[in-house]
Amino acid sequence: MQEDMEPLYIKVKEIDNTAIIVNNGGLKQGTVFKCGLELKNMIPQGHKVALEDIEKDGEIIRYGEIIGYAKGRIEKGSWIRDAVMNLPVPPELNTLKTYGKAEPKEPLDEEYTFLGYRNSDGTAGVKNILGITTSVQCVVGVLEFAVQKIKEELLPKYPNVEDVIAINHNYGCGVAINAGDAKIPIRTIQNLAKHPSFGGEIMVVGLGCEKLQPTRLNDGKDNDNIVMLQDQNGFTNMIQTIMEMAEERLERLNQREREEFPISELVVGVQCGGSDAFSGVTANPAVGYAADLLVKAGATVLFSEVTEVRDAVHLLTPRADSREVADALVREMDWYDKYLNKGDVDRSANPSPGNKKGGLSNVVEKSLGSVIKSGTSPITDVLSPGEKVRKKGLNFAATPASDFVCGTLQLAAGMHLQVFTTGRGTPYNLSMAPVLKVSTRNELKNQWNDLIDINAGTIATGKATIEDVGWEIFHDIIATASGKKTTCTDKCGIRNDLALFNPAPVT
Secondary structure: OOOOOOEOOOOOOOOOEEEEEEHHHHHHHOOOOOOOOOOOOOOOOOEEEEOOOOOOEEEEEEOOOOEEOOOOOOOOOEEEEEEHHHHHOOHHHOOOOOOOOEEEEEEEEOOEEEEEEEOOOEEOOOOOEEEEEEEHHHHHHHHHHHHHHHHHOOHHOEEEEEEHHHHOOOOOOEEOOOOOOHHHEEEEEHHHHOOHHHOOOEEEEEOOOOOHHHHHHOHHHOOOEEEEEHHHHHHHHHOOOOOOOEEEEHHHOOOOOOEEEEHOEEEEEEEEEOOOOOOOOHHHHHHHHHHHHHHHHOEEEEEEOHHHHHHHHHHHHHHHHHHHHHHHHHHHHHHHHHHHOOOOOOOOOOOOOHHHHHHOOOOOHHHHHHHHHHHHOOEEEOOOOOOOOOOOEEEOOOOOOOOHHHHHHHOOOOOOOOEEEEOOOOOOOOOOOOEEEEEEEEEHHHHOOOOEEEHHHHHHHOOOOOOHHHHHHHHHHHHOOOOOOOOOOHOOOOOOOOOOOOOOOOO
16 A cells, blocks of 8 residues: 555445555644545554544444444544543343344365375365374473474475474463363363374373373374383483384374365354454455365365454344354353453453554444354354364354454364464464464565465555455465465464463463
8 A cells, every 4th residue: 555545544334434544654643535524633554534523422333333432522534533422331132132134155166186295084185284182281392302303303304294293381380170161171182182184193292190191182093002100210201102103104194295185174264363453354254265265175175263353243143044042142242241250351451552552442342343254154053162063154152352363272172274364463383283374454564475375455555455365365375275285474484382272370
């Protein structure tokens, strides 16, 4: 977006009385738009301008929804930000009774496939990785040493194996293992170990005295894939035992080759982080369009982030394809409401300072822009945190909004690949699954050219349509899943740690 371009704003719905400024660097006081609107203040890029006079306690509308109430009179052409708005109350969960209003998607005319690795259970992986999980945080230091040694000494001998990954976490001991909510981190770790890109060759490294015994992570195996450090004679023997076990599995994984699968075998997660006011009008709608294409092709799509769905849940329950799915959506919202209330969490804790700098005034506005990336398909199922996907189509996988916790839980659900939108920028990446980054603004793509895969900022300037970028995302998903394209963050070698969601007590 050039600084000398004509003044532009984006209004989403006809009834909106606000719009966001498109121009890089914002627009100065006195700027006049073609429609005759004159700015009363300097307004930064992405921030809102009042399109009409709004009286005290009047509704402030964006996306066709109320995002706040005016604390005082707001003149036409004025800057609307969080300081001049009161936060609306969230939708009442007991009033959300509608479902079955979304039309099922017609299949695409063309059949799409990708190249993946076949697992013994018939599923496909998009990476060929040796995964080594831990049953307790105490063993992480030893395992990290062993993984580095495996990468240096063994991995070069097995060129068909892409990586060796330690599934580290801070659970396993010092925890209330039998508490009701302990099922969330435990099933998350169990399902991470079953990730389709591990080819069923998972290893488990335990200590021996932890509460989460390694056998609980072993999925019925005969325990020949478990190394207990307290059974080993010193550090050198620990490393040698892990390496010998790893080499046996590397030999088997190395025999795998990519073969053709229907796209219906893919599970794609969508997430946003470092969001701004453009997220809901460029990148997220384009991802939503791609999500609909995936559903039409028979694939599975996961959208998440409870706290960034809660204030827009009234737009989602009508898309539930059954009463049971609608009830499950409400159940997850209610559970999280109660979870936050235990900690006296104020709803103003979201959005972050960076979100606000990018023009998002409050969690309502953020939620309305966030849910757009789910597209328009019927919602076929709802997963509680850490559960594995059961049905094809569009799924709501309940997670916190934290990028790392959400990513970890989507991986546990079986996600092969994630599409991640960002307006402010984040180097976030996952080691177990490729992450396709989509920028909301041209400026971010220019600034982080080697970290952004797809630029949706062209939508804001009229150089591309939502459909254009949606199809680009769709084709890049297939190319990345097939190993024909490497994401920018994978090229850079960036890896973020997994982050478990553990609402249970720590003892």
